[in-house]
Amino acid sequence: MASIFLSNLPRSFWIEPAPPVGRFRLKLVDLVLGSLDEDYPAIKHLLLRPGQRGQPESLLGNSAREGSRVDWILPLDAVEMIQWEAGRIRVHAPGAIQAAERRADVQEVLLKRDILDNFIIDLQNTRVNRANDLLLDNGDGLRLRAVDTGLRALLRRASGGLYHGVHQGELQDWKYVEFLRGDPGAVEAGAGYYHRIERLPAGEIALLSGELPYLHSAELVLLLPIQLAADVLELMAPERQLQVFEELPEGYAVRVLEKMAPDIAADLVGHLSPEDVRRFLNRLPKISGERIVDLLRYPEDSVGGIMTNDVIVVRADWTVAQARDGLREQLEQPDFVYFIYLVDDEENRRLRGVVTLRNILIARDDQRMEEIMTPYLVTLSPLDSPRQAAYRLINNQLAALPVISQDGRLLGAVTVDAAVNLVAPGSWSAQAPRIFS
Amino acid sequence: MSDVPSTEEDEPLHILGSGVLNGRPRPFHHGIRLNIRGRSVTLRGLKHQPIGLLKWVLVLGPGLIAASAGNDAGGIATYSAAGARYGYDLIWVMILITVSLAVIQEMVARLGAASGRGLLDLIRERFGIGWTMLVVGLILVANTGLVVSEFVGIGAAAELIGLSKYIAVPVAAILLWYLVIFGSYRWVERVFLLMTLVFFAYPVAAILAKPDWGGVARGAFIPTIHFEAGYLLLLVGLIGTTVTPFMQLFQQSSIVEQGVARRHYGPERLDAYFGSVFSNFISVMMIIAAAATLHVAGQMELSSAADAARALEPLVGPAAEVLFAVGLLGASMLAGTVLPLATAYGVSEAFGLPKGVNLDFRRARLFFGLFTAMLVLGAIVSLIPGLPVIRWLLFVQVLNGALLPVLLVFILVLVNDPRLAGELKNSRLNNWLGWGTFTLITAAVIGMLVSQLLGSYLP
Numbered sequence: 001m002a003s004i005f006l007s008n009l010p011r012s013f014w015i016e017p018a019p020p021v022g023r024f025r026l027k028l029v030d031l032v033l034g035s036l037d038e039d040y041p042a043i044k045h046l047l048l049r050p051g052q053r054g055q056p057e058s059l060l061g062n063s064a065r066e067g068s069r070v071d072w073i074l075p076l077d078a079v080e081m082i083q084w085e086a087g088r089i090r091v092h093a094p095g096a097i098q099a100a101e102r103r104a105d106v107q108e109v110l111l112k113r114d115i116l117d118n119f120i121i122d123l124q125n126t127r128v129n130r131a132n133d134l135l136l137d138n139g140d141g142l143r144l145r146a147v148d149t150g151l152r153a154l155l156r157r158a159s160g161g162l163y164h165g166v167h168q169g170e171l172q173d174w175k176y177v178e179f180l181r182g183d184p185g186a187v188e189a190g191a192g193y194y195h196r197i198e199r200l201p202a203g204e205i206a207l208l209s210g211e212l213p214y215l216h217s218a219e220l221v222l223l224l225p226i227q228l229a230a231d232v233l234e235l236m237a238p239e240r241q242l243q244v245f246e247e248l249p250e251g252y253a254v255r256v257l258e259k260m261a262p263d264i265a266a267d268l269v270g271h272l273s274p275e276d277v278r279r280f281l282n283r284l285p286k287i288s289g290e291r292i293v294d295l296l297r298y299p300e301d302s303v304g305g306i307m308t309n310d311v312i313v314v315r316a317d318w319t320v321a322q323a324r325d326g327l328r329e330q331l332e333q334p335d336f337v338y339f340i341y342l343v344d345d346e347e348n349r350r351l352r353g354v355v356t357l358r359n360i361l362i363a364r365d366d367q368r369m370e371e372i373m374t375p376y377l378v379t380l381s382p383l384d385s386p387r388q389a390a391y392r393l394i395n396n397q398l399a400a401l402p403v404i405s406q407d408g409r410l411l412g413a414v415t416v417d418a419a420v421n422l423v424a425p426g427s428w429s430a431q432a433p434r435i436f437s
Numbered sequence: 438m439s440d441v442p443s444t445e446e447d448e449p450l451h452i453l454g455s456g457v458l459n460g461r462p463r464p465f466h467h468g469i470r471l472n473i474r475g476r477s478v479t480l481r482g483l484k485h486q487p488i489g490l491l492k493w494v495l496v497l498g499p500g501l502i503a504a505s506a507g508n509d510a511g512g513i514a515t516y517s518a519a520g521a522r523y524g525y526d527l528i529w530v531m532i533l534i535t536v537s538l539a540v541i542q543e544m545v546a547r548l549g550a551a552s553g554r555g556l557l558d559l560i561r562e563r564f565g566i567g568w569t570m571l572v573v574g575l576i577l578v579a580n581t582g583l584v585v586s587e588f589v590g591i592g593a594a595a596e597l598i599g600l601s602k603y604i605a606v607p608v609a610a611i612l613l614w615y616l617v618i619f620g621s622y623r624w625v626e627r628v629f630l631l632m633t634l635v636f637f638a639y640p641v642a643a644i645l646a647k648p649d650w651g652g653v654a655r656g657a658f659i660p661t662i663h664f665e666a667g668y669l670l671l672l673v674g675l676i677g678t679t680v681t682p683f684m685q686l687f688q689q690s691s692i693v694e695q696g697v698a699r700r701h702y703g704p705e706r707l708d709a710y711f712g713s714v715f716s717n718f719i720s721v722m723m724i725i726a727a728a729a730t731l732h733v734a735g736q737m738e739l740s741s742a743a744d745a746a747r748a749l750e751p752l753v754g755p756a757a758e759v760l761f762a763v764g765l766l767g768a769s770m771l772a773g774t775v776l777p778l779a780t781a782y783g784v785s786e787a788f789g790l791p792k793g794v795n796l797d798f799r800r801a802r803l804f805f806g807l808f809t810a811m812l813v814l815g816a817i818v819s820l821i822p823g824l825p826v827i828r829w830l831l832f833v834q835v836l837n838g839a840l841l842p843v844l845l846v847f848i849l850v851l852v853n854d855p856r857l858a859g860e861l862k863n864s865r866l867n868n869w870l871g872w873g874t875f876t877l878i879t880a881a882v883i884g885m886l887v888s889q890l891l892g893s894y895l896p
Contacts, residue, residue, distance in 0.1 A: 213553030
């Protein structure tokens with residue numbers, strides 16, 4: 001026998017200990033995975049449940065507390081012979097079996113509890129599926145090889161052994177799967193995961209998270225490194241973004257918020273409850289907190305409500321060489337870098353002109369920034385209509401327009417991303433017809 | 438950077454839609470203001486409590502219409518039949534069942550918010566595939582029965598205005614299928630919803646019919662039980678059409694799709710209660726209207742939709758049939774799409790298969806297959822010549838009533854599971870009401886089955 005479906009395993013196993021003790025039957029409760037470091041993880045031990053009586057308790061290596069409901073843990077390396085299909089297990093070492101209280105151990109991965117019937121992400125096709133059945137390979141130990149996501153798997157399980165159909169196309173190689181438990185708390189509790197999802201681009205992860213229930217989405221985000229989590233949150237549909245954000249543990253949420261583009265972060269924070277807003281803004285580091293507060297001062301339906309204030313600023317009286325040095329640091333942080341705004345000094349931020357990255361690259365070192373800048377600017381005022389600003393930006397085919405106050409200080413910029421979001425709102429999935437609402 | 442400042446003429450003002458004049462900032466929205474780090478900040482996302490009557494109507498309006506649309510073809514038939522046969526004697530059941538409906542609808546809404554998943558989804562995760570198959574099977578039978586009754590309703594409405602149902606029903610089925618698959622359904626849905634506004638005529642008609650209000654009050658608060666098979670049958674039918682299992686699936690999925698999170702569930706509770714009470718108010722008015730016109734006139738049995746339409750006569754006189762036809766058509770078309778659509782959605786979801794009308798046929802075979810099969814089957818069965826229309830409608834409601842206890846057990850177990858419902862799990866009062874409802878409905882169903890058996894074996 002090369003491989004077997006989880007659904008084809010017998011419901012109970014005959015345990016055959018060394019001669020003085022006769023054989024007896026235990027119900028198969030679950031299969032526990034060993035290390036997740038391997039692509040195809042091996043089953044480490046079985047969780048078996050005693051029936052009413054008739055089990056020789058003498059086999060147990062430990063004794064369970066009186067009156068507690070226990071399962072028996074059988075490590076597979078203590079097994080002398082096992083016939084999976086026939087349901088026979090020969091145990092040699094006495095005391096190999098341990099009694100364990102029946103409580104949920106979050107950290108271990110149990111096939112039936114944590115994977116079967118739960119959501120899995122097929123990373124090859126970037127799809128969300130349910131694990132309808134699991135395929136186990138029996139070579140070097142019993143290993144989890146693939147997950148069956150098709151209707152046939154359900155028919156197999158429901159028919160009780162009458163139907164055996166398998167479709168290769170519905171089997172998903174376990175190497176390219178991320179599984180989810182539906183409990184964001186499990187990530188914090190140190191449960192085992194693959195974290196393979198982080199190899200996908202942020203946009204794809206955001207799309208996948210839109211297909212999942214919101215608790216699973218939050219769990220998925222928690223699996224990501226902070227910067228990627230921030231990128232994914234930025235790309236989510238607004239309602240989902242809020243749902244997920246509110247499920248994140250507070251410390252994590254603060255760090256994600258810090259990494260998000262300030263305009264999107266401000267929109268998100270602006271939708272939280274007043275107590276939450278106060279708490280989050282007070283916990284954020286000074287600079288990013290100030291940025292968000294600055295943006296929150298403008299109404300949502302104004303240019304100020306859609307602009308970002310994370311822009312790159314350089315003094316106009318610097319030379320190009322000075323600017324290049326100064327830019328190196330600044331360029332590490334913001335997402336939006338194509339335009340560099342020139343101001344008379346960093347405190348005052350009175351806008352003088354703009355240069356592009358290309359301007360700087362082709363300019364000579366000793367030129368002054370003033371000499372290479374474009375002094376004629378199309379500017380926006382923070383209380384302008386955002387839709388008009390968006391069309392203006394798109395008509396001009398620019399990547400961004402600066403926003404200045406009445407006294408000419410640079411406040412931020414409206415980027416083409418924000419403009420497109422406004423003119424063509426929502427992603428493709430948000431455009432899909434809704435059935436229930 | 439462009440050095441030619443753009444002129445205002447460049448801007449496609451016709452797309453703006455908002456009618457904002459150039460350059461003039463729109464008035465500030467007074468959102469909630471906060472002072473943080475010494476600066477004033479406006480919050481955007483908090484819902485304002487509506488002020489004044491008009492705003493309440495605006496906020497609640499769509500919900501009200503949706504709730505009244507819950508009175509579909511089967512509902513209208515059952516309520517009318519109950520009023521015609523037993524006058525005001527069944528109103529007390531409606532009062533009791535309103536409490537049950539409110540409690541159950543609130544429970545599933547809470548479950549949806551707490552778990553982010555649909556009901557069939559949770560049944561699968563908690564009880565495994567075997568039970569899911571059973572529930573899916575039951576739901577498919579019950580909902581297909583309902584779809585048939587919606588097409589019966591469409592046929593009946595067509596005949597009332599002089600169209601042959603053999604033309605109207607196939608046309609309606611194809612039209613609905615086309616609209617859903619190829620997209621413009623959202624718009625048409627509003628037309629159907631508007632058509633169901635006709636049912637607001639029932640309260641007026643009921644009052645104009647000058648019912649014996651003393652009798653109504655007695656019927657509402659003093660249980661009268663007739664010891665005959667037909668009475669129990671109608672009673673279970675009333676339960677089935679009021680607390681349709683489908684409504685629970687729909688309620689939960691709709692909460693999930695609206696994105697209600699567990700931290701913000703609070704206000705939804707009132708919505709669930711209010712919707713239940715309101716839709717049952719209309720139902721009770723249907724019973725009163727039918728009782729005060731048909732029952733009083735001695736017409737105990739309904740044999741066609743025209744009979745049921747007579748309950749509206751006190752309000753509109755001879756136009757009653759047309760008005761009734763419009764409402765019936767709207768409600769039936771609405772339910773005739775939502776039912777197969779939501780069923781296919783829920784079943785695909787539980788089986789972990791792709792779902793959604795925006796997908797490719799080949800990607801979501803089960804979803805489209807189920808949706809199409811239910812429509813086709815519904816249309817064909819409803820056209821069987823000689824199908825006893827009113828009796829079929831009642832039968833489907835009774836079937837739904839009989840399935841309700843099964844689904845209720847699942848709901849009650851799920852909503853008490855701390856792993857799924859978390860902090861939103863049932864309070865003790867909720868459990869009392871839930872299991873109380875279960876006991877009463879089960880008793881009614883068993884009583885009905887026994888009386889049916891006795892009725893068929895005894896002379």
